[in-house]
Amino acid sequence: xxxxxxxxxxxxxxxxxxxxxxxxxxxxxxxxxxxxxxxxxxxxxxxxxxxxxxxxxxxxxxxxxxxxxxxxxxxxxxxxxxxxxxxxxxxxxxxxxxxxxxxxxxxxxxxxxxxxxxxxxxxxxxxxxxxxxxxxxxxxxxxxxxxxxxxxxxxxxxx
Numbered sequence: 001x002x003x004x005x006x007x008x009x010x011x012x013x014x015x016x017x018x019x020x021x022x023x024x025x026x027x028x029x030x031x032x033x034x035x036x037x038x039x040x041x042x043x044x045x046x047x048x049x050x051x052x053x054x055x056x057x058x059x060x061x062x063x064x065x066x067x068x069x070x071x072x073x074x075x076x077x078x079x080x081x082x083x084x085x086x087x088x089x090x091x092x093x094x095x096x097x098x099x100x101x102x103x104x105x106x107x108x109x110x111x112x113x114x115x116x117x118x119x120x121x122x123x124x125x126x127x128x129x130x131x132x133x134x135x136x137x138x139x140x141x142x143x144x145x146x147x148x149x150x151x152x153x154x155x156x157x158x159x
Contacts, residue, residue, distance in 0.1 A: 006042045010105035011076070012098075012115035013052035015133055016045060020053070020068035021061050028133035032114060035140075036075040045076045046104035079108045095120040102128065112136060 011019075011032065018029035025034075036043030045053075050072060057064050072078070082103040094102040098120040105113040105128045113121060113130045121130040131139070 006040070007112070008042045008044065008108065008110040009036070009112045009114055009136070010044045010046070010079075010101070010108060010110040010128075011049065012101060012113065012117065013045075013049045013056065014116045015114050016049060016053040016068070016071070016076075017056055018116070018133070020057060020071055021064045028137050029114075031137060032133055033071050033075040037071075043076050044079050044105075044108050044110060045072070046079050046101055047081045048100050048104070050076075050078055079104055082107060090125070093121075093123060093125055102130075 009032065011029075015029045015032065018027060019033045022030040024030075032041070033043060035041045054065070054068060057068050081100050086103050086107065087099055090099060090103050090106075093099065098117070101115075102113060102121050102125065106125055110128060113128050114133050114136050115121065115130060116132055118130050118132060124130055
C-alpha cells in the first residue's frame, strides 16, 4: 500500500548554506533538511545549488563543509540542471542567475522552492510556491494543526 506523495521541496543554495552552518539545531533551514532526513518531505537540490553552496562554504566557512556533505548525502536528492532549451521557455520568470533553479524545481514536480531570496524568483510560475524557510515551516505547522483538528473531531481521515 502506497500513501499519498510526500511534499516536494527544492532548497536553494542559501538554505543549504544556512543549514550546514547553523549553530543551532532549531534554525528553519536545518529543520527543513532534518524533515527530509526523516522522510516527512522530499527535499531536492539541483546540481547548480550544490555547487554554489559548496563554493560559498569553502570561501566563507570551510569548517562547515563536513556538515554540508553529510546533509547532502542524508537529506537531499540531487536533480540535474535544466537544459538551455528548458530555460528558454521560462525566460523572464526569475532572475537570470536563478532561473535554472526555478526551472529545476518545476521539472522535478516540486510544490515549493525554499529560499531566502524570494525576490529573485519573481514573477515565478504558478505551480511552484517560492517561500522563505520560516514561512514554509509555518505552513507545515498549520497543516498539522488542521490534521489534529480533523482527528479530534472524529472526521474521516483522507486515505
